[in-house]
Amino acid sequence: MAEYGFDTLAVHAGAQPDPATGARITPIYQTSAYVFDNADQAAALFNLQVFGNIYSRIMNPTVAVMEERIAALEGGTAGLAAASGHAAQHLVFHTLMEPGGEFISARQLYGGSVNQFGQAFAKYDWHVRWADATEADSFARQVTDKTRAIFCESIANPGGVISDLEGIARVAEQAGVPLIVDNTLASPYLIRPIEWGAHIVVHSATKFLGGHGNSLAGAIVEAGTFDWAKSGKYPTLTDENPSYHGIRFYETFGDFAFCVAARALSLRDVGSCLAPQNAVLVLTGIETLPLRMKRHCENALAVAEWLARDQRVAWVNYAGLESHPLYPAHRKYCPKGAGSVYTFGLRGGFDAGMNLVNRVRIFSHLANIGDTRSLIIHPASTTHRQLSDEDRIKTGAGPEVVRLSVGIEDVKDLIADLDQAMG
C-alpha cells in the first residue's frame, strides 16, 4: 500500500469524487435515511453483513469521509465521528466499560473531562483513579484487577503539559489494558500517539482539526493493535451480541472491531451522532491543518518568549521554552512545536488576570481553543469553575492563571495587544 505524506493525506484521505455526480468536494449528504435495494439487502445491512448506509444516527457518507481522514492522519485502522469531543469520549468508555469497572486518567485534563470522568461516569458505576501525566509510575500504582483502560491527553489543557506517552503506554501494556489518548491539543501534525503505543485516540475536532471555531465535532481512531480477546475483560467486543443475532465483533471485524462496535452499539444506542454539515466544515479545516499548526506553534513560541521577558509576568508555562522543565519532553514527543495552548501567571494575581481579559482587543475572551483567532480565558472563573480549589490547582488552573490559545494572526499584533492590555 502506498505511504502518502501527511500533507497529502490531510487534503485527500477518505475523499474521492462523488460517484453519482462527479462533485470534487465531498457533498453534504443531508439525509436521515437511505433506501434499501430490496428486502434481502436491508436485512443484510441490519445484520452488518454488507457495508452500506441505513440511518444517519449510525452512519452518513459525508461523516464517513471525516472519519477516514482523521484515521489516516493518526495512522489508525478506522475512525468514528461523534457530535463533540465529549461525545467521542463517552462512546469509547461506553464500549469498554461495564458497571463496577475502573480506569486510570492523568489528572492534567480539560476541566470538562474531569467532570465527565468523576461525576457523569460515576452514575454508570465506572470509576476513575487519578495519576500524573509526567510520571508513568504514578499510573502503575493505580492499577487494580478492575482497571479497564488508561487515559491521558497528549498535550494537556489548560497547562500545556506534555505527557510521557511512551512510559504510560508501557504501563498499559503491562496491565493488559488499552491506552486512550486525547490528541486534541497536539493534533496528529505534532504527535501521533499510536506511534508511541496508544490503542485508541480521541479528538475534540472542535479545536485544531476543524480549526476555525465554527463546529462542534468529535472523533475516535482505533490503532488496530489491541488484542481484545486475551483478557476476557471486554465482553462488548468478544461476547455474542444479542442485538446482532449473536455475532462477536472482534472475531468478525478484526483490527477495526472497536470502531464497528462503538458505531453499531454505542452510537446506535447513545445517539450522539455528528451532523454532516459539521463534518464538511471539519474536513475543510483539516486540509490546512499542517499549515495552520506550523503557524500556531511559531506564534505561540514568539508570544511565550515575549511574555517570559516581561516584568509584569510571574511565570510562563510553555514547554517550547528552553527553560521549561518539559522542554526535553517537547523535543522528544513533538519537536515540530509544543502546541499553541498554554498558561501564564501575572504578578498582579487574580485581579490582573481579570483586567487582562477585559482589555484585550484582538484576543477573544471565550471558552474555546484551537481557533485561527487568538483566544484568552481566565480558567479559574470559567472552564474550571466547577472544580474544587484543590482540583483547580492540580489541573493547572489556579487563581492567577491566564490561558492563551495563540492564533495565526501577525504575531507583532498579538504581542502589542497583550502589551497594551496588561497595562
Place this chain on the structure above:
Amino acid sequence: MVPNYPDALIARILRSVKSIAMVGASPNPARPSYFAMKYLLDKGFNIIPVNPGQAGKEILGQKVYAQISDLPAPVDMIDIFRNAEAAGPITDEAIANKDRLQLKVLWMQLGVINEEAAKRAEATGLTVIMNRCPKIEYGRLSGEIGWFGVNRRVIDNRKPFAFSQGGSLRRG
C-alpha cells in the same frame, strides 16, 4: 512475518476471479465466513461452500461440497476459512486438484498464515494470499468500506463507478 501484498495484486485477483470455493463455510449466520460469503455473493461472485459436515445441504442457496476433490470445474480461487494448521492439508488438496479445476489463486483468511503451505502452492504456479479477507479487501479497494470509517489507505482522484458495480475496483 506478516505478509504484505501490493494493492495492485489484490485488485487484479478480485477483478479476475469469478468462482471461489470457500473451505470452512458455515451455515451459522453469526459466523464471519457466513458474512464473507453473503457479501461476495452480493458482489456477483460464484461462491461454492466446502464443508464435510454440511455436504449435500445448501448455504445461502449454494450447494455444499464435502471436499475440494468433489468440486466441479472451473474454480478460480480457494478461500481457506480454517486455522493455519488445517490450511496445510487443504493446500495440498488444492494443489492436487489445481489443473482439473483450472485453479489460479489460493487465499488464506485474516489471521491464517502458513508459510510452508504457501511455498508449496507457489511452486506449482498458484498465486497465494495469506492473512487477508476478500470481503474486506473488496470493500477497501472498491471504496465501499469507507462508509464504515475504515482507513482504506487509498487515494482516488477519479469518479468511481457505483459500489454495486465495483466502485474504484472496477476501473483498476
